[in-house]
Amino acid sequence: MQFDLAVIGGGVNGAGIARDAAGRGARVLLLEAGDLAQGTSSASTKLVHGGLRYLEHYEFALVRESLTEREALWAIAPHIIHPLRFVLPHVKGLRPRWLLRLGLFLYDHIGGRKHLPATRSINLHRHPAGAPLKGEFGPAFEYSDGWVDDARLVVLNALDAVAHGAEVHPRTPLTAARRVDGGWELETPHGRFTAAALVNAAGPAVLKVDGLLGEAPEYGMRLVRGSHIVVRKLFDHPYAYFFQLADGRIFFAIPYERDFTLIGTTDRDHTVGEPIVASEEEIAYLCEGASNYFKTPITPADVVWTYSGVRPLVDDGSGKPESATRGYRLDLSDKDAGAPLLSVYGGKITTYRHLAEEAVDLMAARLPALTGKAWTRSRPLPGGDFPLDGLEPLKATLTARYPFLDAGTVDRIARAYGTRAERWLNGAEGWQALGKSFGAGLTAAEVDFLRQEEWAASAEDILWRRTKLGLRLSAAEQKALADYLGG
Structure with a gap:
């Protein structure tokens, strides 16, 4: 089949571009070397946020864009995105209170906030978030941002791309590509494809793919590894924390999967070929x-899981990795170069939808098949076709229809699948109707659904990206799942 547009890279940017372009009338092909969201896009801090600390680097345009997108994304995916209130303690000797308050005032007002509550000053000696903290912390601020299931965000964009006619091929690496007869001929281990235009959204591999395509990169890239640790939950309240460190860096402590706390991230320059894992030094730093x-010390022995990702940042000459811009750049090849190639450099998960829209707008000038107008800002992602305040009613409906499901499982299913949960629950009247149980509420019905409709092929795909149940299943249960999937 002749495609209008081929997208290389199944992370959030690639999936977002595929979705947008397919919805504008193009025949779209998405190729990903591994599983969808296998790299950077499943290794974020799981936040849809404006980037409060970016204000220190005067990236006002990026913060404004991110804050505008924050509520837009919440509106189209209210199952996998939800608001969080963050607590930012003032620390004597670090950033002064007036500076924090000024930054938060800008944060509240430059991005068109409509539904999220505004910043307020609090005293941690009287606030629930103060209970697990040391007594030395008193004055603090409480502000809004959002939580996102990053890997599911990618899958849902890919699903919606398919709903608009796209083809999605994970585990299909690009091995060669060349311009032929005014288009692109692409080679993979599973066959050849042709497309009129090409988008390189390969994330950390963007320069490698540019080289494979015979292109000279427009921008230098800085690879920065961010590592996170997960521990048993450190607090029972629903607030997250934004903490400052004496070296000027910041990190978050966030409620995670009901029974855990997520802590991160680090910023370390990364060299191609290095293992993408949290080093002992990074783990100790976060602890x-x-x-x-x-109040309760955290040690490396308390860590139940770590994960790391490499962020492909545009090299803007910043001295420290945490100072490098999180903005993105789009480079479209000249008309006289032949078939169009658009390369995507940098970006962050919060701005993926706007990045995709800009990318498709650029490509539309060169690709007649892109006849439609921008559309993704207001169209729900699969399963997200309910109001911002509709998650609790959805959970109540699932509880009434499936009384055998415990509250934790209902919460997980509603937040993962939204209104699509019925596609695999399918009117079941008990656990037995859902087939083999693998533990923690994971059944064969759900596994089969993920395999058949969401491209999951391995236990890792299911346990660490489509769900986070790898935190709950024993080694024996994980092996049983792997055996069920065929190894």
Whole structure:
């Protein structure tokens, strides 16, 4: 089949571009070397946020764009995105209170906030978020941002791309590409494809793919590894924390999967070929930072899971990795170069939808098949076709229809699938109707659904990206799942 547009890279940017372009009338092909969201897009801090700390680097345009997108994304995916209130303690000797308040005032007003509550000053000696913290912390601020299931965000964009006619091929690496007869001929281990235009959204591999395509990169890239740790939950309240460190860096402590706390992230320059794992030094750094704030010390022995991702940042000459811009750049090849190629450099998960819209707008000038107008800002992602306040009613409906499901499982299913949960629950009258149980509420019905409709092929795909149940299943249960999937 002749495609109008081929997208290389199944992370959030690639999936977002595929969705947008397919919805504007193009025949779209998405190729991903591994699983969808296998790299950077499943290794974020799970936040849809404006980037409060970016204000220190005077990236006002990026913060404004991110804050505008924050509520837009919440509106189209209210199952996998939900608001969080963050608590930012003032620390004597670090950023002064007036500076924090000024930054938060800008944060509240430059991005068109409509539904999220505004910042307020609090006293941690009287606020629920103060209970697990050391007594030395008193004055603080409480502000709004959002939580996102990052890997599911990618899958839902890919699903919606398919709903608009796209083809999605995970585990299909690009091995060669060349311009032929005014278009692109692409080679993969599973066959050849042709397309009139090409988008390189390969994330950390963007320069490698540019080289494969015979293109000279327009921008230098800085690879920065961010690592996170997960521990048993450190607090029972629903607030998250934004903490400052003496070295000028910040990190978050966030409620995670009901029974855990997520702590991160680090910023370390990364060299191609290095393992993408949290080093002992990074783990110790995060534990020490958290222990500066919480009454109960956190040690590496408390860590139940770590994950790391490499962020492909545009190299803007910043000295420290945490200072490098999180903005993005789009480079469209000249007309005289032949078939169009658009390369995507940088970006962050919060701005993926706007990045995709800009990318397709650029490509539309060169690709007649893109006849439609921008549309993704207001169209729900699969399963997200309910109001911002509709998650609790959805959970109540699932509880009434499936009384055998415990509250934790109902919460997980509603937040993962939204209104699509019925596609695999399918009127079941008990656990037995859902087939083999693998533990923690995961059944064969759900596994089969993920395999048949969401491209899951391995236990890792299911346990660490489509769900986060790898935190709950024992080694024996995980092996049983792998055996069920065929190894």
